[in-house]
Amino acid sequence: MFQIKHLKYKDILDINELELDSARIYCLFGESGSGKSTLLKMFNGMLTPDDGEVLFKKEKITALDPVELRKEVVMLGQDPVVFEGTVRDNFLAGLRFSGKEEAADQELKTLLKELHLNKDLNDDAGNLSGGEQQRLAFGRVLLMNATVYLMDEPTSALDEDTEKAVMDYFTEMIKRKGKTVIMVTHSKEIAERYSDRIIYMDEILSKAGGYHE
Ligand SMILES: Nc1ncnc2c1ncn2[C@@H]1O[C@H](COP(=O)(O)OP(=O)(O)OP(=O)(O)O)[C@@H](O)[C@H]1O
Numbered sequence: 001m002f003q004i005k006h007l008k009y010k011d012i013l014d015i016n017e018l019e020l021d022s023a024r025i026y027c028l029f030g031e032s033g034s035g036k037s038t039l040l041k042m043f044n045g046m047l048t049p050d051d052g053e054v055l056f057k058k059e060k061i062t063a064l065d066p067v068e069l070r071k072e073v074v075m076l077g078q079d080p081v082v083f084e085g086t087v088r089d090n091f092l093a094g095l096r097f098s099g100k101e102e103a104a105d106q107e108l109k110t111l112l113k114e115l116h117l118n119k120d121l122n123d124d125a126g127n128l129s130g131g132e133q134q135r136l137a138f139g140r141v142l143l144m145n146a147t148v149y150l151m152d153e154p155t156s157a158l159d160e161d162t163e164k165a166v167m168d169y170f171t172e173m174i175k176r177k178g179k180t181v182i183m184v185t186h187s188k189e190i191a192e193r194y195s196d197r198i199i200y201m202d203e204i205l206s207k208a209g210g211y212h213e
């Protein structure tokens, strides 16, 4: 699904080779500042390598239309975005931006329940707590029905029980629909529990001054 070849980006990333298959859940794991968020942004063309290339379905990402690419490869950023308006507006924002059909209230209510969000669709999103806003943005991305989900620490603001509920729901849906996930996490436990493969940043990065064997 994705191939990285001889990627260099500033003095942040230097990755000789990385291949990711479809219908898998990958976790990117590494210390703060190791380039996880930077790498994630390479997969939907938010960032472009200085050298080397990233291929999506065997095509260079730089040659693809970024708008079309981001409908297929959606991203939940490390700092979740909340728009002005209601919970419903926020859930539907992604679908509206990309011109996709809106989801019915019934589906949104199910989503509220699965994400353990005890809110009404008409509530003002601005009044939600940090962890609630994170789940709101999570739901917005899930609704996109994409091929690939790039998730940057999607549960970092959640308590353990809520995190588990959200991850159980998310990964069950992903497996059932045969989607692909690349997820950044600080939690070894989450990585081990939910991913098919853990990608350790210190293993894929070529060391400064040398090169990978
Ligand atoms: N636009 C930029 N210009 C220069 N340096 C940057 C830029 N963006 C990030 N960096 C640097 O690149 C390194 C990797 O940043 P990145 O955000 O990818 O790390 P991370 O692994 O996601 O960290 P965290 O776990 O704290 O989120 C950091 O040292 C950061 O300061």
Ligand SMILES: [Mg+2]
Residues within 6 Å of the ligand: 036, 037, 038, 078, 152
């Ligand atoms: Mg990061």
